[in-house]
Amino acid sequence: MADQSPMDKIVSLAKRRGFVFQSSEVYGGLGSVWDYGPLGVALKRNIKDRWWTSLVQARDDIEGLDAAILMHPKVWEASGHVSGFTDPLVDCRTCKARFRADKLDDARCPQKPSKVPGAHTTCELTEPRSFNLMFRTFMGPMEETASVVYLRPETAQGIYVNYQNVLTSSRQKVPFGIAQIGKAFRNEITPGNFIFRTREFEQMEMQFFVKPGTDEEWFEQWRTIRMDWHHALGLNPAKLRWHEHGDGELAHYAKAAYDIEYEFPFGWQEIEGIHNRTDFDLGRHQEASGRKLEYFDQAANERYLPYVVETSAGADRVTLTTMVDAYREEDVDGEVRVVMGFHPQVAPVKAAVLPLMKKDGHPELARELYRSLRARFAVDYDDGGAIGRRYRRQDEIGTPWCITIDGETAADRSVTIRHRDSMLQDRIGLDHVAVWLTERLEASS
Amino acid sequence: MADQSPMDKIVSLAKRRGFVFQSSEVYGGLGSVWDYGPLGVALKRNIKDRWWTSLVQARDDIEGLDAAILMHPKVWEASGHVSGFTDPLVDCRTCKARFRADKLDDARCPQKPSKVPGAHTTCELTEPRSFNLMFRTFMGPMEETASVVYLRPETAQGIYVNYQNVLTSSRQKVPFGIAQIGKAFRNEITPGNFIFRTREFEQMEMQFFVKPGTDEEWFEQWRTIRMDWHHALGLNPAKLRWHEHGDGELAHYAKAAYDIEYEFPFGWQEIEGIHNRTDFDLGRHQEASGRKLEYFDQAANERYLPYVVETSAGADRVTLTTMVDAYREEDVDGEVRVVMGFHPQVAPVKAAVLPLMKKDGHPELARELYRSLRARFAVDYDDGGAIGRRYRRQDEIGTPWCITIDGETAADRSVTIRHRDSMLQDRIGLDHVAVWLTERLEASS
Numbered sequence: 064m065a066d067q068s069p070m071d072k073i074v075s076l077a078k079r080r081g082f083v084f085q086s087s088e089v090y091g092g093l094g095s096v097w098d099y100g101p102l103g104v105a106l107k108r109n110i111k112d113r114w115w116t117s118l119v120q121a122r123d124d125i126e127g128l129d130a131a132i133l134m135h136p137k138v139w140e141a142s143g144h145v146s147g148f149t150d151p152l153v154d155c156r157t158c159k160a161r162f163r164a165d166k167l168d169d170a171r172c173p174q175k176p177s178k179v180p181g182a183h184t185t186c187e188l189t190e191p192r193s194f195n196l197m198f199r200t201f202m203g204p205m206e207e208t209a210s211v212v213y214l215r216p217e218t219a220q221g222i223y224v225n226y227q228n229v230l231t232s233s234r235q236k237v238p239f240g241i242a243q244i245g246k247a248f249r250n251e252i253t254p255g256n257f258i259f260r261t262r263e264f265e266q267m268e269m270q271f272f273v274k275p276g277t278d279e280e281w282f283e284q285w286r287t288i289r290m291d292w293h294h295a296l297g298l299n300p301a302k303l304r305w306h307e308h309g310d311g312e313l314a315h316y317a318k319a320a321y322d323i324e325y326e327f328p329f330g331w332q333e334i335e336g337i338h339n340r341t342d343f344d345l346g347r348h349q350e351a352s353g354r355k356l357e358y359f360d361q362a363a364n365e366r367y368l369p370y371v372v373e374t375s376a377g378a379d380r381v382t383l384t385t386m387v388d389a390y391r392e393e394d395v396d397g398e399v400r401v402v403m404g405f406h407p408q409v410a411p412v413k414a415a416v417l418p419l420m421k422k423d424g425h426p427e428l429a430r431e432l433y434r435s436l437r438a439r440f441a442v443d444y445d446d447g448g449a450i451g452r453r454y455r456r457q458d459e460i461g462t463p464w465c466i467t468i469d470g471e472t473a474a475d476r477s478v479t480i481r482h483r484d485s486m487l488q489d490r491i492g493l494d495h496v497a498v499w500l501t502e503r504l505e506a507s508s
Numbered sequence: 509m510a511d512q513s514p515m516d517k518i519v520s521l522a523k524r525r526g527f528v529f530q531s532s533e534v535y536g537g538l539g540s541v542w543d544y545g546p547l548g549v550a551l552k553r554n555i556k557d558r559w560w561t562s563l564v565q566a567r568d569d570i571e572g573l574d575a576a577i578l579m580h581p582k583v584w585e586a587s588g589h590v591s592g593f594t595d596p597l598v599d600c601r602t603c604k605a606r607f608r609a610d611k612l613d614d615a616r617c618p619q620k621p622s623k624v625p626g627a628h629t630t631c632e633l634t635e636p637r638s639f640n641l642m643f644r645t646f647m648g649p650m651e652e653t654a655s656v657v658y659l660r661p662e663t664a665q666g667i668y669v670n671y672q673n674v675l676t677s678s679r680q681k682v683p684f685g686i687a688q689i690g691k692a693f694r695n696e697i698t699p700g701n702f703i704f705r706t707r708e709f710e711q712m713e714m715q716f717f718v719k720p721g722t723d724e725e726w727f728e729q730w731r732t733i734r735m736d737w738h739h740a741l742g743l744n745p746a747k748l749r750w751h752e753h754g755d756g757e758l759a760h761y762a763k764a765a766y767d768i769e770y771e772f773p774f775g776w777q778e779i780e781g782i783h784n785r786t787d788f789d790l791g792r793h794q795e796a797s798g799r800k801l802e803y804f805d806q807a808a809n810e811r812y813l814p815y816v817v818e819t820s821a822g823a824d825r826v827t828l829t830t831m832v833d834a835y836r837e838e839d840v841d842g843e844v845r846v847v848m849g850f851h852p853q854v855a856p857v858k859a860a861v862l863p864l865m866k867k868d869g870h871p872e873l874a875r876e877l878y879r880s881l882r883a884r885f886a887v888d889y890d891d892g893g894a895i896g897r898r899y900r901r902q903d904e905i906g907t908p909w910c911i912t913i914d915g916e917t918a919a920d921r922s923v924t925i926r927h928r929d930s931m932l933q934d935r936i937g938l939d940h941v942a943v944w945l946t947e948r949l950e951a952s953s
Binding site for chain 2: 081092104105129199214233252351356433
């Protein structure tokens, strides 16, 4: 274990314990596509639910939406994706490989792996050509231009084209927001770093529609709210920072953009972007569709195209962040203890019920407790092996509390609760466990 | 309203109140693709969460999974989808339209809409050709055969190819199951009936792995569990029935298959299928991958390829079912009251907080209650218009309880709770509302 890199340790634990598996692994895997196993799907669901609850349920100025992945191709013409969502690619006439022209320094010739393809002695490169990152497919029975549709490269456009329907049906007034969680697809040339950059990924996006002129104030407010959200996930604040997009970096639609970055073992990387998209997108859709998308403010008797402040987080990236941030190794009595120190609210398993022995009524009491808890909490039952070994198994998947049924339980219906981080134990009543867990989970929110 | 068909009424209400919008409507819509609005996404999430909780959290023999939509193309060769997942199509040489050869009686010539294309005087038809229903796209920078990938036409295969990884990492033993919720795509020639048959849809599938010979017993057990689940959603039992697949209907992989059908306004239609898929899929993947997928039963010291009992429900179909089943019109004092009688646990909004007047402290008390409730429940706040009108608005979206703050509230901190179905009112303490709602929601589960 000591000779593995930090990311290798996480990838290995993720597979061994059922967080993340390589897609189609029995067929040798599909490049940079990953499947979430039992613990990974629980972790990711908890993160998505936390995002959804904080934005949609707990606020009265944000509505939820779930737009389809397939959209009318005119959406992507209007948004600029058909013409402009491209990477510059060069081919090598000698080795036949293809590289990103703007990332040549990081590339290696497949035939001479120590060589950079840019060096003319190694690869004979063509001029750069634009390569669109959208996945194309055909809808309907015929494969022809007329039936081309794209897998959406971002969920945001699904919100913009539904903005008027949501506004009308929900009776909201500007300022208000629309939140959505969903899959998006980008045919990246250089995906990588486990689930960090993948071709199929899930976004958690919120578009907040505001009156022009109030956009800068709202932009600052959303920066604060979103950074607070990541802190409340329990992430190490020293590993979170802001990156402001300079003039050369700003997307064509953005007036201002800040990334929330996390320090991964592979460097500081974006996990969420806050963008002032102005009225660019609504303006483009208004022009392309011929449909008036202006907002009429009755109180002020004025009409305007709202500005949009976008908060766009990667669900897979935040999931990876929680795993990287939670991972730690501790020396306990000369042995290495691996702990995933997840925030209790995102931990895939909240508590494990462990009968100390497989006799003396321990299993019966443990099953009784387990059954009463699982209707309300994600709980594990484990009766396999020595108790110390079972604690370690739970530490490694980040279970905050282990509840042990022992000789005293039968006598006085008390159990021990062992805390993952401190390894200290409390003794409480068996019948009080559900309330105890509820209080602990609410206190940690 | 009276001259609309039942489905037209539901589609109209769905759009007006924000359950379901047509995708890309500002661009004229995309055929048979739909987006879920604020109330629709809430309803569908509640249904999916209920399915997930009942199978994954509340049972100890089922694990969750979230496999990617993009999979290795060999998966679809082995499963038989590349060669066999086809519809027979015929072209008309005269009008150039394309039809399903097996559904010609239901088709109409686009040039002569009263004519069936099968009639030789109308359309001159070609011989039927096989048309594969999988959406194809290209992964990586080049569009060539080597890089073809498919959008999965069912989530089940994602479970089969991960079966060993889940088994190993979760320490389960056969019999056990794997459950998954996710999108699938089929390039249907004749989609329709609102969100019933769409090209992009969401499945809730569970594959239960059992010892051969015990499969028939498990098949019966799962039939019971799944029908009970639909009953517990509050659906009208008279509109649910079993349809057994006869010999001619059985899929190539199935030994037995029963559909749960619901009586929609457009007829009895499948909302869930229970299939005995035998060891067909694992056998095919074992053969194609060269990887042993047998299970070793330590206790019995025997080795076998498990049989699979599948329960496959459509999340969109169940969502449509709850809407169709919930819709009713009542005559109240000579006026029509439209009610969506949703089960409280799936209702998009659990309670609405309504200040009777916009003065006398009603709004302040109402906001206080609303704010205290929304951290835990999906609640609405509505102060617009006469109280009767506000009740009707909530009835139409299926909110089970309306909480009204009135003159007495300021005096004694009591509120009225009005029940959607009976329209009767209770009076309870303001500070007791959260507990009252919790108890009602738990009692209805």
